[in-house]
Amino acid sequence: xxxxxxxxxxxxxxxxGDTVHALGxxxxxxxxxxxxxxxxxxxxxxxxxxxxxxxxxxxxxxNVAINNRPPAKACCAHQVGxxxxxxxxxxxxxxxxxxxxxxxITGASKNSFLPRELLERFGLGDxxxxxxxxxxxxxxxxxxxxxxxxxxxxxxLLDEPFGALDDMNREHLGEWLRQVLDKTRQTTLFIxxxxxxxxxxxxxxxxxxxxRIAAIIPVDLPEPRTRQLRTSDAFLxxxxxxxxAVEAVNGGGTDK
Amino acid sequence: xxxxxxxxxxVLSIPVVWSVAVKALGLPSFILPPPGLVLTALxxxxxxxxxxxxxxxxxxxxxxLVANAISISLALSFLYCSPLENFxxxxxxxxxxxxxxxxxSILVITMGDSPASKLVIVILMTFYPxxxxxxxxxxxxxxxLLDRMQVLHxxxxxxxxxxxxxxALPYFVAAHEISFTGSIVAAIVSEYMFSRKGLxxxxxxxxxxxxxxxxxxxxxxxxxxxxxxxxxxxLIESRIFAWKRDLRD
Numbered sequence: 003x004x005x006x007x008x009x010x011x012x013x014x015x016x017x018x019g020d021t022v023h024a025l026g027x028x029x030x031x032x033x034x035x036x037x038x039x040x041x042x043x044x045x046x047x048x049x050x051x052x053x054x055x056x057x058x059x060x061x062x063x064x065n066v067a068i069n070n071r072p073p074a075k076a077c078c079a080h081q082v083g084x085x086x087x088x089x090x091x092x093x094x095x096x097x098x099x100x101x102x103x104x105x106x107i108t109g110a111s112k113n114s115f116l117p118r119e120l121l122e123r124f125g126l127g128d129x130x131x132x133x134x135x136x137x138x139x140x141x142x143x144x145x146x147x148x149x150x151x152x153x154x155x156x157x158x159l160l161d162e163p164f165g166a167l168d169d170m171n172r173e174h175l176g177e178w179l180r181q182v183l184d185k186t187r188q189t190t191l192f193i194x195x196x197x198x199x200x201x202x203x204x205x206x207x208x209x210x211x212x213x214r215i216a217a218i219i220p221v222d223l224p225e226p227r228t229r230q231l232r233t234s235d236a237f238l239x240x241x242x243x244x245x246x247a248v249e250a251v252n253g254g255g256t257d258k
Numbered sequence: 259x260x261x262x263x264x265x266x267x268x269v270l271s272i273p274v275v276w277s278v279a280v281k282a283l284g285l286p287s288f289i290l291p292p293p294g295l296v297l298t299a300l301x302x303x304x305x306x307x308x309x310x311x312x313x314x315x316x317x318x319x320x321x322x323l324v325a326n327a328i329s330i331s332l333a334l335s336f337l338y339c340s341p342l343e344n345f346x347x348x349x350x351x352x353x354x355x356x357x358x359x360x361x362x363s364i365l366v367i368t369m370g371d372s373p374a375s376k377l378v379i380v381i382l383m384t385f386y387p388x389x390x391x392x393x394x395x396x397x398x399x400x401x402x403l404l405d406r407m408q409v410l411h412x413x414x415x416x417x418x419x420x421x422x423x424x425x426a427l428p429y430f431v432a433a434h435e436i437s438f439t440g441s442i443v444a445a446i447v448s449e450y451m452f453s454r455k456g457l458x459x460x461x462x463x464x465x466x467x468x469x470x471x472x473x474x475x476x477x478x479x480x481x482x483x484x485x486x487x488x489x490x491x492x493l494i495e496s497r498i499f500a501w502k503r504d505l506r507d
Contacts, residue, residue, distance in 0.1 A: 056409050057408070077410070078411045083409070086406070090406035092403065092424055094499075096501075103420055107411075107420070108411075
């Protein structure tokens with residue numbers, strides 16, 4: 003059963019009289035529990051696609067459905083969680099209060115996590131009473147993701163959640179996120195600029211170019227994914243395939 | 259030099275510099291009284307000065323409260339009704355820029371020496387910083403937080419309470435550093451211009467009577483009131499924003 007469905011989605015912006023085609027005829031479907039990575043150069047429409055899926059932008063053309071509902075209605079039913087690249091945290095609230103804020107707004111359901119337990123699972127047991135300015139970049143992103151998933155939405159949309167981190171932290175948090183999502187089984191669409199991150203996390207990698215899907219690469223790596231997998235031949239082969247796909251459409255590779 | 263030491267040095271320096279100036283300039287005491295004479299005036303005329311200080315404080319606080327009520331109402335209206343802001347902004351700029359002396363003269367003609375005229379002066383001098391800062395603070399929300407609220411389908415009240423209010427609070431408190439002290443200055447000036455009560459009147463009267471000791475005593479009281487207002491705001495600020503302290507603090 004498909005949870006996220008995008009059919010012929012187009013988006014056009016008007017910028018100082020110029021028309022910018024951000025997306026053109028994008029078709030993408032995510033099955034329940036599937037984890038799909040969007041990869042491509044800056045300005046190729048990844049964030050626009052994610053914002054349309056989250057109901058934050060309206061498509062100029064085409065249809066979007068989350069569990070067979072328009073995104074706005076899915077948000078209304080609290081079925082969507084978004085972690086933005088810049089942590090969406092209130093400065094005057096502690097990590098715990100920020101996570102609790104999501105539940106204060108959506109209301110706790112039988113499926114929602116307990117904020118305290120979730121932060122402990124995320125390795126923030128000792129830091130949950132700290133304010134955002136007292137947390138490191140990696141901690142901030144974990145709180146950011148906890149805020150997005152504490153109400154247990156059916157769909158998680160992650161916009162480069164580790165984009166601002168160094169390689170070591172990024173790799174570590176990627177592995178952590180995969181473990182979390184293996185347990186929660188939430189349907190996840192995430193944007194990344196990192197090929198290894200996409201290969202490690204995703205079951206499918208969607209390569210985007212100039213507002214269109216240029217290639218969809220299935221990732222048939224064994225589950226559960228472990229750190230050792232990163233040095234396996236299969237992993238490196240897939241990484242090379244993704245790199246070639248990106249180079250083919252853009253005339254250059256991704257950031258890493 | 260740390261902040262507290264700087265304050266202590268300043269407080270101790272004032273009587274020293276003052277005494278040195280009295281000796282060095284050799285002016286008569288009805289022009290530049292020595293600190294001792296002013297302290298004597300403060301003691302001997304304490305009931306007279308206290309009575310007028312209370313009047314000034316009442317006027318300042320009343321005007322300040324009304325200015326807050328007006329500014330908060332307008333800032334909220336502007337947030338949720340931008341056409342109203344577009345309509346009101348030219349009026350507010352016009353009112354804000356009418357020369358103070360003109361406003362006072364008009365008020366003397368229309369209202370005479372009434373509490374209302376002084377209230378109007380205090381309001382006119384204090385409402386704008388509160389309105390401008392609060393308005394800006396309510397709109398200076400991180401866009402990513404508004405996106406988060408939209409995805410969570412937060413109500414307008416929830417967005418205000420959880421997002422806009424914390425964002426506006428630093429701006430609002432900063433406005434009070436100007437407006438709270440400003441309300442006291444405004445009350446004194448309004449009394450100076452057209453009143454027979456309050457510290458402004460005491461200043462004017464003692465000046466006319468060549469009672470420099472009372473003039474300086476009233477000046478000390480005015481300064482103390484303004485500094486007290488400023489420190490009150492700072493104390494509230496440090497309590498509200500205690501979360502901003504670093505872990506090492």
